[in-house]
Structure formats: structure tokens, C-alpha cells
Ligand SMILES: Nc1ncnc2c1ncn2[C@@H]1O[C@H](COP(=O)(O)OP(=O)(O)OP(=O)(O)O)[C@@H](O)[C@H]1O
């Protein structure tokens with residue numbers, strides 16, 4: 103009888119494990135099924151057309167892909183130095199007593215919901231950018247900073263995204279650094295290296311691919327982040343070199359239009375955006391997992407909190 | 408050596424730079440918290456928790472329906488996410504070996520990295536389309552799926568922390584495996600697993616994107632699973648992007664409540680985890 | 689006897705509230721080999737890690753007392769500079785895995801801003817020769833340091849330590865992770881280095897202490913029980929506890 107319950111227990115947990123795998127498959131297939139009409143109708147035009155006009159049934163994903171990539175890369179550009187700085191501070195340079203509190207506050211940053219960052223972005227970040235930052239940038243007279251200062255736009259989205267992915271990259275980079283064996287640090291220290299030289303020689307070099315993995319995880323998150331971006335990016339499907347211009351991302355167009363899709367083809371096109379997003383984040387996360395594991399065997403700390 | 412001075416300078420410089428990056432990143436944290444508290448507190452009163460939203464032009468009102476809605480959605484999500492997550496975690500820590508366990512772990516990571524809005528589309532197709540309308544159920548499904556990875560991971564970790572000696576001790580007494588699992592391993596890991604669930608709840612409590620086209624939101628009280636239901640983060644979103652000042656005020660108050668819930672859960676869990684680690688040492 | 693190279697007085701060391709070294713005092717002459725022996729956990733590693741101030745890098749670790757290097761108190765010196773004068777070899781060979789053999793050897797020099805290629809090459813060659821590794825690696829200097837065998841890696845670490853021209857070499861059980869043949873090579877190497885360096889070696893192996901050292905210190909539970917010439921200490925110990933330990937009648 104007890105052997106029987108043993109079997110039941112094992113079976114239930116196996117079923118649940120299969121369930122989890124099935125969910126991932128289901129997500130993929132459901133999206134594929136839903137997007138197939140638009141793929142059949144428009145084919146590759148979907149990926150080359152830069153017009154998005156649901157009423158005229160014209161569906162091109164280019165502006166969204168552009169907006170997603172640029173906002174995510176912009177976010178990485180801001181986030182990488184700060185996250186690595188934080189991770190280095192926490193594992194290598196901080197005095198002991200400061201470590202715990204700092205780590206705690208950085209984790210809080212990750213706990214704040216996206217919609218709240220968006221709220222803050224609308225009412226404080228964007229106005230601040232419009233009044234204090236963007237006028238200065240415009241004076242630089244670079245193609246990157248052209249046009250009127252709205253506050254809302256690509257730059258605001260990049261900054262908000264950076265704030266949201268910094269704790270993620272920092273916490274994984276920290277795990278990666280902590281996995282560097284102590285004897286590596288001591289080797290450098292005993293050669294007469296300063297604290298920073300120890301970090302550079304023994305820690306950073308040792309964890310290169312882990313750092314890359316952390317960055318990829320941050321990228322994955324930035325690509326799919328929805329609410330905060332929707333609230334500050336301006337939601338206009340236009341491609342503009344200027345970071346001050348409003349833009350749109352794959353996630354934000356889903357947030358804006360999915361509930362009120364104007365027809366079957368529109369819905370299907372939105373699902374096509376969904377599956378593109380799924381595939382992109384899938385690849386990013388798979389790469390991240392591979393990279394982080396390769397170096398350190400740190401369980402992929404793809405925490406999302 | 409002649410250049411030692413410059414090496415010391417670089418060392419101090421890098422220390423300052425890393426400290427500076429911490430400070431710069433904490434500035435937005437404090438700004439966000441500061442604005443939410445200062446703007447939210449003024450609109451927060453008892454009726455905010457008990458009343459329905461008022462139409463534009465009428466001051467006052469509350470988000471009582473959103474709070475109740477969020478709690479119902481969390482409950483629904485737990486019905487899906489908790490059993491799947493816990494048993495999935497048990498599978499990984501106790502039974503999972505070989506290739507399939509790797510697949511499960513990989514799927515967990517992928518699920519964890521999938522944007523929540525994509526999971527919203529999934530729930531929409533699975534629940535909203537067949538039913539023909541938006542519903543609380545659909546929102547619960549979306550949030551439930553979002554919970555799974557966190558619960559799996561903490562369950563697995565916590566069960567693995569249970570010393571092998573305990574397992575073997577029980578098994579050696581002739582206790583069956585399932586009994587050992589239930590009475591020894593799960594009991595020891597229970598607090599940790601609960602912490603993991605609470606962290607997952609903290610995460611989904613603030614999720615907005617997947618609810619936009621599943622739970623949809625509702626201006627009225629509704630507890631029916633088949634009807635659209637209000638949710639706090641959805642209301643914050645709608646009010647935040649509205650052009651009316653009263654509504655924007657309500658959004659700040661809602662944000663204060665939401666962040667209160669999320670931070671309390673997070674800080675509580677953090678302390679619970681730290682305490683346990685201390686004891687273990 | 690020449691002037692003392694290292695002089696230790698009233699040395700105490702702690703990990704948190706746990707006192708690991710108690711009132712240690714002894715001295716070492718220049719260009720001699722001193723072995724430190726004692727049962728596991730008695731504080732041997734802690735003692736030599738005080739000599740290059742590595743002990744203090746451990747969180748919560750503290751020291752008090754005096755250590756003089758060539759008559760100057762090391763605790764008043766800058767630890768980074770001190771560590772260039774006092775090199776260290778660890779129990780487990782720890783070459784930098786991301787660097788080539790060549791880069792490993794010159795890592796310390798590069799920190800000091802030496803960029804001149806021919807100078808780096810000359811030093812690398814010289815140190816690898818001194819570490820008795822040159823013949824084995826001269827054709828694969830670009831290979832990763834971890835591609836070598838354990839014994840070779842340990843000699844690479846010795847070459848790396850020699851490259852910053854230290855005066856003192858600290859070795860913490862340098863052979864305990866090695867096979868007998870590699871051990872013999874390291875012991876030979878210690879003999880070859882003796883005329884130019886002051887060497888302190890921690891070892892668990894009493895034969896090794898007897899073979900390589902001029903002086904021996906016996907440490908027990910954080911106290912220095914006996915310090916003297918190796919021959920005398922092994923043949924005619926003054927202390928009962930030393931005798932018990934070297935004859936193996938111990939814990
Ligand atoms: N990082 C540390 N934190 C706390 N206590 C430590 C630490 N390292 C060593 N100790 C303690 O200090 C004491 C002396 O350790 P030490 O490493 O100096 O011994 P040892 O003589 O080198 O031993 P072994 O022969 O095993 O290497 C031991 O009781 C050990 O438990």
C-alpha cells in the first residue's frame with residue numbers, strides 16, 4: 103500500500119513537471135495558431151513593411167521591432183556600467199557593514215511593479231526630461247537629439263527600462279562574481295595587487311561569459327517589459343533616429359491594441375507580434391542560461407521579481 | 408615602483424565609481440517611494456478601501472473593487488500556480504534525473520523569461536476566446552502561469568536544503584518514501600516554500616500587462632469568475648493615463664496601496680529567509 | 689648569524705572572537721629556509737598569512753603584535769607594497785585560468801606598469817628557468833596556464849611569485865596537492881632558491897621539513913612550542929610535546 107502511495111506521489115509530480123513543459127509548448131503553439139492567418143495573408147511583408155494601419159489592414163512590424171530593439175539597447179547602454187559597478191561594489195569593494203543594506207535596497211528596486219515605474223515616469227521623469235535634460239541635448243545638435251522636447255519618448259523609455267533591469271543584471275553578476283573561487287583573488291592579492299586590480303585580474307576576467315549571460319537576461323527582460331514602457335514611450339509606430347521622438351515597442355502595441363483589436367486580421371497580426379516577442383526572448387534567455395552556466399554553474403538566477 | 412601612486416589613485420577612483428553607481432541607482436528608488444508616499448497619502452482614506460470609483464467630476468470614491476479583485480485574482484492564480492509549482496519542484500528535487508529534468512529546468516527558465524504580456528495572449532486564447540468574453544478566470548490563469556517558475560525554483564531549492572541525513576534517517580526506520588517526503592522533507596522545507604509562494608504573489612500582485620485583455624477591469628463590484636473583474640494595477644494604469652486630475656490622484660493612492668502590499672511581502676520574505684539562514688548556521 | 693630578516697614578537701591573531709595565534713615570537717635569518725609544522729588547525733596558515741598581511745583580508749580577522757621585515761614593522765607598511773616583497777605560494781596551485789603561461793608569469797610586472805615587451809620576455813624566461821619549468825613550457829608560452837599538470841602549475845605559480853623579485857617566499861603546503869615526483873622537484877627547487885631568498889614553508893610532512901629546512905617551528909593550538917635548528921629539533925627536541933608530535937604519538 104505504501105509503495106502504492108509512493109508511486110502516486112511520483113506520478114503526480116511527474117505530471118506537474120510535464121505540465122510545465124507543456125505550458126511552454128502551448129504558449130508557442132497557441133501564438134503560432136493565432137498568428138497564422140496574418141502570416142498566410144502577408145508572409146514576409148509582415149517583417150519588411152513599416153506601415154501599421156489596422157483600419158486599412160496594413161500590418162508591418164518594422165516600427166515595433168525597431169522600437170523594441172532600440173529601447174532595449176538604450177536601456178542596456180545605461181544599465182551595464184551601473185549594474186557591474188553595483189555588483190563589483192557588493193562583492194569586492196564594499197566595507198562589510200554596507201553590503202547587506204545595499205543589497206537589500208537594490209532588491210527593493212526589483213520589487214517595484216512596472217506600472218508604478220510608469221506612473222512615476224509619466225508625472226516626474228518625463229516632465230523633468232522635457233524641462234531640464236532634453237533642451238540641453240537639443241543644443242548638441244546631433245541627429246540623435248532632434249525635434250521638439252516631449253519628455254515622453256524613446257529616451258524616457260530607455261531610462262525607465264534601465265532602472266528596471268539594473269537590479270536583475272546586478273544580482274546575477276553578483277552571483278557570478280561570488281562563484282569566483284577565493285584562491286583566484288588571493289593569487290592576485292599575494293602578487294601585490296590593489297583591491298581593484300584583484301577585481302580586474304581575478305574576478306572580471308574569470309567571469310566574462312557569466313557577465314555576458316547576466317546582460318542577456320537583462321536584455322530579455324527589457325525586450326518584453328510592457329507597462330512602464332507603454333506609459334512613457336509615446337506609442338507612435340514611427341521610426342525616427344531621434345531618441346527624443348515618441349516610438350512604440352512590440353510589447354506596448356500589444357498592451358494598447360489587443361483588447362480592442364478591430365478585426366480578425368488585426369488580432370492575428372498582434373499575435374504575430376506576440377510570437378516574435380516570444381521567440382526573441384526565448385533565444386535571449388536560452389543564450390543567457392548557457393552563458394551563465396558555462397562559467398560558474400550558478401543556477402540561472404533569472405529571477406524576475 | 409615609480410607608478411605606485413597612480414595605481415593607488417586608480418584603486419580609489421574605482422572604489423568611488425562603484426559606490427557612485429550604487430548611489431545613482433538608489434536615487435530613483437527613493438524618488439519613486441517619496442513621490443508615491445507624498446502624493447498618495449493625501450488621497451488615501453478609509454473610503455478608498457471600501458468604495459467604488461466615482462465618475463469623472465465627482466471627487467472621492469475608492470478602489471475597493473480593485474483591491475478585492477486583485478485579491479481574488481491572486482487566489483485564483485494560486486490555485487493554478489501553487490500545486491503545479493510545488494509538485495514540479497518536488498519532481499526536480501526528488502525524482503527528476505537525466506534529460507527530462509534538464510528539459511523541465513529549461514522550460515522553467517524560459518517561462519520565467521517570457522514577457523508577461525505574451526502569457527496574457529496565451530490566457531486570452533485559451534480562456535477568453537472559447538468563453539466569448541473577458542473574465543476573472545482568464546486573468547487568474549495568466550497570473551497563475553506567471554507564478555509557476557518562482558514557486559518551482561524555491562521549492563526545489565528548499566527541498567534540496569533538507570539534509571540527506573534526515574531523509575535517510577526516516578527511510579532507515581522503514582518509513583515509506585511518500586511518508587518521508589510528506590512528514591520529514593516537506594515539513595522541514597515548508598517555511599521556505601511558503602516564502603517562495605509569497606514572493607511569487609508579491610510579483611503577480613503588481614502585474615498589469617497580462618490583465619489588460621483577460622481580466623479587463625471593471626468599474627463595479629464583481630466576484631463572478633465569468634465576468635471581467637477589477638484589479639488594482641489595472642486601475643492605477645487607467646487612471647494614470649487619464650486626463651483628469653481627480654483620477655490621477657486616485658492612481659497615486661492606488662500605487663501607495665499596491666507598493667505597500669508588494670514591499671511588505673518582499674521585506675517579510677527577506678527577513679524570513681535571513682532568519683532561517685542564521686539559524687541554520 | 690646575519691641580521692634577522694623576519695622578526696616576530698607577541699603576535700596574536702583572531703578570526704572574530706576565536707583566537708588562533710597566541711603570543712608567537714621568533715625570528716628568521718636572511719636566506720634560510722624555515723619550516724612550520726604542527727597538527728591541522730593549529731594556525732600554521734594563519735601565521736604565514738600574517739607575514740604578507742593576507743590574514744587581514746579575511747572579514748572579521750584581526751592581528752596584534754609585531755612583525756619586522758628587515759627591521760621595519762610591516763603593519764606600518766602599505767600591504768600592497770609589502771606583498772611585492774613577500775611572495776606567496778598556495779596549497780592548491782592557482783594560476784589565472786584565463787591567462788596564458790606567459791601572461792601568468794608577468795602578471796605582477798604588468799600591474800607595476802611594465803609594458804616593455806623585451807623586458808617582460810626576459811623576466812618571464814628568467815623566472816621560468818629559476819622555477820625549473822622553462823624547458824617544459826618554452827614552446828607553449830601562449831597556452832593557458834591551466835593546461836599544465838598540477839606540479840607544473842605549482843612551479844608556474846612559483847615563477848609568477850618570483851617575477852616581482854620578492855625577498856621572502858611564503859609557501860603554504862606547496863606540495864600537498866602534488867604527486868611524489870612533482871613534490872621532489874619542488875623540494876629541489878627550494879634548495880636552488882635558498883641562496884637568494886628567505887623561505888618559509890608550511891608542511892604537514894615531517895620528512896619534508898627535515899629535508900628542506902634549516903630551522904623548524906613547531907606550532908600547537910596556536911602557540912609556538914619550539915623553534916630551533918631543524919636537525920636539533922628533529923633529533924633532540926627540548927619539549928615533550930614536540931617529541932610526541934614528531935614521533936607520531938599525537939592526536
Ligand atoms: N576564514 C576563517 N574563518 C574562521 N576561522 C578560520 C578561518 N580560517 C581558519 N580558521 C580557524 O583558524 C584555526 C587555524 O587555521 P589555520 O588554517 O591557520 O590552520 P592550519 O594549521 O593551517 O591547518 P591545516 O594544516 O589544516 O592547513 C582553525 O581552528 C580554523 O578553524
Ligand SMILES: [Mg+2]
Pocket residue numbers: 732733734860
Ligand atoms: Mg593550512
